[in-house]
Amino acid sequence: MSITYREVKADILRQITQGELAPGSSMPNEVDLAASYGCARATVNRAMRELADDGIIERRRKAGTRVRLNPIRQVRLNIPIVGQEIEELGAAYRYALVHGQAEPAPNWLRARMALKRDDRVLHLTCMHYADGAPYQHEDRWINLGALPEAEQHDFSDIGPNEWLVSTVPFTDAQISFHAVQADATFADYLDCTEGDALFQAERMTWLEGQTITFVQLTYRRGHRLTMQY
Amino acid sequence: MSITYREVKADILRQITQGELAPGSSMPNEVDLAASYGCARATVNRAMRELADDGIIERRRKAGTRVRLNPIRQVRLNIPIVGQEIEELGAAYRYALVHGQAEPAPNWLRARMALKRDDRVLHLTCMHYADGAPYQHEDRWINLGALPEAEQHDFSDIGPNEWLVSTVPFTDAQISFHAVQADATFADYLDCTEGDALFQAERMTWLEGQTITFVQLTYRRGHRLTMQY
Numbered sequence A, B: 001m002s003i004t005y006r007e008v009k010a011d012i013l014r015q016i017t018q019g020e021l022a023p024g025s026s027m028p029n030e031v032d033l034a035a036s037y038g039c040a041r042a043t044v045n046r047a048m049r050e051l052a053d054d055g056i057i058e059r060r061r062k063a064g065t066r067v068r069l070n071p072i073r074q075v076r077l078n079i080p081i082v083g084q085e086i087e088e089l090g091a092a093y094r095y096a097l098v099h100g101q102a103e104p105a106p107n108w109l110r111a112r113m114a115l116k117r118d119d120r121v122l123h124l125t126c127m128h129y130a131d132g133a134p135y136q137h138e139d140r141w142i143n144l145g146a147l148p149e150a151e152q153h154d155f156s157d158i159g160p161n162e163w164l165v166s167t168v169p170f171t172d173a174q175i176s177f178h179a180v181q182a183d184a185t186f187a188d189y190l191d192c193t194e195g196d197a198l199f200q201a202e203r204m205t206w207l208e209g210q211t212i213t214f215v216q217l218t219y220r221r222g223h224r225l226t227m228q229y
Helices: A005-017 A030-037 A041-053 A082-088 A107-113 A148-152 A160-167 A184-190 B005-017 B030-037 B041-053 B082-088 B107-113 B148-152 B160-167 B184-189
Strands: A057-060 A064-067 A073-079 A093-104 A120-130 A133-143 A172-181 A197-207 A210-219 A225-228 B057-060 B064-067 B073-079 B093-104 B120-130 B133-143 B172-181 B197-207 B210-219 B225-228
Touching: A005 A030, A005 A041, A030 A041, A041 A057, A082 A093, A082 A120, A082 A133, A107 A133, A107 A210, A133 A160, A133 A184, A148 A160, A160 A210, A172 B172, A184 A210, A197 B197, B005 B030, B005 B041, B030 B041, B041 B057, B082 B093, B082 B120, B082 B133, B107 B133, B107 B210, B133 B160, B133 B184, B148 B160, B160 B210
Parallel strands: none
Antiparallel strands: A057 A064, A073 B073, A093 A120, A120 A133, A133 A210, A172 A197, A172 B197, A172 B225, A197 A210, A197 B172, A225 B172, B057 B064, B093 B120, B120 B133, B133 B210, B172 B197, B197 B210
């Protein structure tokens, strides 16, 4: 049984970790590596491609392949739908629509979403509960110029995120994480004290250059977003 | 000139976005796709592999390949060294070591880092400034059982993160983001008001199962961590 690309990758990683291949040093070429591992060049190539994708080595057309001086540490963050997130915690999920209304976009939102003068938005406020306790407060605006069908849709039972994911299957997005102090509204909905530090995510989504939706997701006190890498 | 895997990937994405390939539907098999694009099967295979890695399609051994019902939205987050992060903002970076001392690990840290009873740690407190203004407060503990050379190292000029990246080139890590209220210390160092909501990252790093370092990075008021995807 021949060595797999995963085994080649693991062995090269081990050499880098243990200092046998120093940061900044040149990697042997693929033909020589294939000979030393007794495998096909394609096997080495796949291992090297993954190491490059992981930011461990860098491949330069003329200078050859080197071990990166400062490896790029990349995190892959899955962005789940909140209901799935809660169920993965082993808790029962409940959704509630607090408020939903189609309205002219206020100026601050028009600027932020790059809307046209007369564009209307659907403003939805929702709550997501884990085992009955507040988990996430959602304030969402949907551009009715881009998604007019949202105005007739009933969001009483299924949240707008789930609906959007099945209606607009793929888009560009920008996400930002930051901290906010709880105001009186957040304190009420998230069962915390005014002034508490809360973790908030904001997400803007585009479909082929047109803004679809802007959402502010505010989490219960103490929420942590955790990733392995 | 034959079609590239990137073009195949882009065309399949377009079909998914425009609803020609509906969420949940089966994908044609690779042989048929290769025939319709007039390319090698390996080209289609690479495009499909990337679409699967991106969470757009899912490949099942028996059931074949389908368009995911709920695409996994994945963010790739680069974790830069703070000096690079500040310089990318176009600001001048300055580092200061506030305090550094080797000491027995306190109980809470021993539990958190899974240290042995007598393991000692190097506790470093540092500040990072952007154009002279506080940007990030760093509280770091290094396991001297795993990295004894840290005790003799002088961190006056170069921060421990930079030193660690060049000394321990590859490890596993866990990162978590959350919000904290500024206490008197953070208020002093980060020039904000006690009680302000601050964005904090915590990171634990392992080398082959051994805990190397635990760090709390607390950012100036209003900091946002932003990603495109």
